[in-house]
Amino acid sequence: MAETPLPTVPRAPLLELRGVGKTYGESGLAVSALRGVYLRVQAGELISIMGPSGSGKSTLMNILGCLDRPSEGTYLIEGRDVSTLTDNELAEIRNRKIGFVFQTFNLLHRSTAMDNVELPLIYRGLPRTERRRLAREALVVVGMPHRLTHRPAQLSGGEQQRVAIARALAGSPRLILADEPTGNLDSRTGEEIMGIFQRVNSELGVTVVLVTHDPLRGKQTRRLVQVRDGEIVEDEPVSEAEFRLAEPWARATAEATRAAAETARVTTEPEKVGAPR
Ligand code: ADP
Ligand code: MG
Numbered sequence: 001m002a003e004t005p006l007p008t009v010p011r012a013p014l015l016e017l018r019g020v021g022k023t024y025g026e027s028g029l030a031v032s033a034l035r036g037v038y039l040r041v042q043a044g045e046l047i048s049i050m051g052p053s054g055s056g057k058s059t060l061m062n063i064l065g066c067l068d069r070p071s072e073g074t075y076l077i078e079g080r081d082v083s084t085l086t087d088n089e090l091a092e093i094r095n096r097k098i099g100f101v102f103q104t105f106n107l108l109h110r111s112t113a114m115d116n117v118e119l120p121l122i123y124r125g126l127p128r129t130e131r132r133r134l135a136r137e138a139l140v141v142v143g144m145p146h147r148l149t150h151r152p153a154q155l156s157g158g159e160q161q162r163v164a165i166a167r168a169l170a171g172s173p174r175l176i177l178a179d180e181p182t183g184n185l186d187s188r189t190g191e192e193i194m195g196i197f198q199r200v201n202s203e204l205g206v207t208v209v210l211v212t213h214d215p216l217r218g219k220q221t222r223r224l225v226q227v228r229d230g231e232i233v234e235d236e237p238v239s240e241a242e243f244r245l246a247e248p249w250a251r252a253t254a255e256a257t258r259a260a261a262e263t264a265r266v267t268t269e270p271e272k273v274g275a276p277r
Helices: 057-064 087-097 113-123 128-141 157-169 187-204 249-265
Strands: 015-024 031-041 046-050 072-077 098-102 175-179 207-212 223-228 231-237
Touching (some): 015 057, 031 057, 046 057, 057 175, 057 207, 087 098, 113 128, 113 157, 128 157, 157 175, 187 207
Parallel strands (some): 046 207
Antiparallel strands (some): 015 072, 223 231
16 A cells, blocks of 8 residues: 655744733733734744834743743644643753843853853753853854953943843754843844844844844844734834844954954963954
């Protein structure tokens, strides 16, 4: 008898929200932060979510990141309904599949750049040498191979955000969720950070969803989703004509390439003052 061909299952989107709502608080004082949100994100996308303060962007990101659960509707990751997953399984997804980046960087102040980047890998139970190798590689990707032993207070805002992106990348996530990642940075530094997200998306193939309220940043992604009062009011691709590559693209790439070439020389010892870069 002829073999029955396997049914071709269309690949599920990386993320899918079906009628998701989120209500905070008790009935009398309840706040409806999200209402009937439908959203599909395919693997490999570079997406921005825009909307005024209080429109539900962070609530949406918390649900996408499995930090919070919807009050209504269904959220699927790679076709799996997250409401069927245990807290341990959700923690595993957060640790292995998702990298988080925040407006205020959220680095541990007493720890070096290297130790901050290594942290998620400790939870994963990787041996120290492997952790340090992955952390160093991630710091190279964000152009920070020369600041391994600096603590956050010794770094500029842009450098701290690079470390935070390295921390998000170190575990090779499929998805990066960034909530207002350039919100605390001047515009030039914001450009550099956007350049890193664009590069992480195009060169490493990581799906990136970022929240912004700056229309310029929105045009630096491939798809712009607009949120008002907890609802998606617009969801459009950014046309090739409108899409703007971050200014420091070429420079950041050159920097990372040079840094990669130098990796062999990079050690975890404190850098020598005035050492050639
Ligand atoms: P955005 O990130 O777009 O500024 P948020 O998602 O933080 O918006 O908030 C959306 C709405 O939900 C706001 O009205 C906010 O006050 C409310 N909200 C957010 N988090 C909570 C919470 N933990 N408890 C109660 N209300 C909340
Ligand atoms: Mg917010």
